[in-house]
Amino acid sequence: MNSKFWIIIIGGIFLAIIVSIQYxxxxxxxxxxxxxxxxxxxxxIVLSVFTLFVVPLIVLMIWQPKLGRxxxxxxxxxxxxxxxxxxxxxxxxxxIIIGKAIQLPFRCVAWVMKKFETTKIWLLGRNVQRFDTKRxxxxxxxxxxxxxxxxxxxxxGAFRRNxxxxxxxxxxxxxxxxxxxxxxISLLSDIHSSAFMTKETxxxxxxxxxxxxxxIITVVGDFVNSQADEVYPFAEAFSELKSPYGxxxxxxxxxxxxxxxxVVAKQVDECGxxxxxxxxxxxxxxxxxxxxxGVDDVGNTTKxxxxxxxxxxxxxxxxxxxxxxxxxxxxEQAANRNINLTLSGHTHGGQIVFAKxxxxxxxxxxxxxxxxxxxxTIGSSHMYVSRGIGTVGVPVRINCPPEITKITLVKx
Numbered sequence: 001m002n003s004k005f006w007i008i009i010i011g012g013i014f015l016a017i018i019v020s021i022q023y024x025x026x027x028x029x030x031x032x033x034x035x036x037x038x039x040x041x042x043x044x045i046v047l048s049v050f051t052l053f054v055v056p057l058i059v060l061m062i063w064q065p066k067l068g069r070x071x072x073x074x075x076x077x078x079x080x081x082x083x084x085x086x087x088x089x090x091x092x093x094x095x096i097i098i099g100k101a102i103q104l105p106f107r108c109v110a111w112v113m114k115k116f117e118t119t120k121i122w123l124l125g126r127n128v129q130r131f132d133t134k135r136x137x138x139x140x141x142x143x144x145x146x147x148x149x150x151x152x153x154x155x156x157g158a159f160r161r162n163x164x165x166x167x168x169x170x171x172x173x174x175x176x177x178x179x180x181x182x183x184x185i186s187l188l189s190d191i192h193s194s195a196f197m198t199k200e201t202x203x204x205x206x207x208x209x210x211x212x213x214x215x216i217i218t219v220v221g222d223f224v225n226s227q228a229d230e231v232y233p234f235a236e237a238f239s240e241l242k243s244p245y246g247x248x249x250x251x252x253x254x255x256x257x258x259x260x261x262x263v264v265a266k267q268v269d270e271c272g273x274x275x276x277x278x279x280x281x282x283x284x285x286x287x288x289x290x291x292x293x294g295v296d297d298v299g300n301t302t303k304x305x306x307x308x309x310x311x312x313x314x315x316x317x318x319x320x321x322x323x324x325x326x327x328x329x330x331x332e333q334a335a336n337r338n339i340n341l342t343l344s345g346h347t348h349g350g351q352i353v354f355a356k357x358x359x360x361x362x363x364x365x366x367x368x369x370x371x372x373x374x375x376x377t378i379g380s381s382h383m384y385v386s387r388g389i390g391t392v393g394v395p396v397r398i399n400c401p402p403e404i405t406k407i408t409l410v411k412x
């Protein structure tokens with residue numbers, strides 16, 4: 001079974017989940033209307049609103065139009081509200097599920113206790129009120145507040161998704177030659193050129209990156225979102241990138257999702273970003289070398305291990321090595337090969353971050369990898385995981401602003 005089959009299956013499951021969530025809330029609202037004897041007009045309005053948001057989603061998922069060609073007003077007034085609506089209700093549904101999971105042990109205890117009549121009489125007395133109307137009102141108000149909070153946070157996250165921050169990071173390398181002390185690297189990742197990442201926005205990121213005046217610029221994958229022709233506005237915008245020792249990059253998983261990765265790679269390479277597809281090269285300053293290794297998006301730990309081993313083979317441990325690898329999953333393999341610094345992306349820093357405690361980031365990305373955002377260290381090897389600048393799934397970032405990173409190498 002080919003990748004197209006699995007994309008259809010996964011897309012079908014995703015659509016079924018989203019539609020089921022909408023049906024769940026529609027039933028809740030219609031039940032509220034019936035119990036509170038609201039007018040039939042109110043019911044008609046609710047049904048119309050849900051239909052207005054559900055039917056277009058089904059059409060978009062099946063038709064899969066090229067939204068990058070849609071007028072700006074269509075994106076702003078049709079597509080954005082659609083995404084925000086479904087994302088908000090999905091987050092609200094998740095909150096309810098988590099709440100029910102927390103309540104489950106207490107409900108089990110209560111159920112067991114109610115089986116013992118004497119306990120029930122002792123706790124509640126003989127005149128037991130079987131239904132608490134105040135509790136129902138409280139729950140209804142609580143769900144309304146949660147829905148409002150979910151919708152508000154989603155809307156804010158959508159409007160602020162391009163309010164980027166510049167992170168300044170220092171990386172100590174014990175074997176760093178004096179010639180490379182103070183050497184600077186700009187890091188970009190996960191651009192996701194699409195209807196939600198326009199050429200104008202990408203040009204703004206390119207300009208901001210150039211203003212950092214780093215010695216090299218690195219772009220670690222996901223140049224596009226899902227369609228090969230999204231690479232053209234990317235190439236136009238990021239052809240502006242300039243640095244004294246060059247601009248380098250590797251492909252990401254979304255570049256492969258286009259099923260036409262050769263077109264993406266060709267345009268990226270021709271716009272001035274030197275793609276490293278399982279290859280290496282070195283920079284030279286006063287006869288001292290700095291190796292740059294590029295691993296393609298292999299999606300397989302065993303293969304990644306083999307490729308990193310092959311690329312690092314024959315390079316002296318005393319020579320500093322920089323690895324570009326879209327996914328951060330292979331940091332242990334890089335550390336085992338004495339790679340001094342690995343630069344990755346892929347996680348978007350979580351994109352939707354529920355909480356941060358120290359270096360621990362609580363988001364869905366944490367399920368897939370312990371490396372979500374920022375600096376990680378194993379022995380003398382370091383890895384920096386960029387939060388990226390684009391979005392995927394929903395054009396929303398919460399507690400996770402986009403990031404351009406400027407890294408400075410120092411002697412440990």
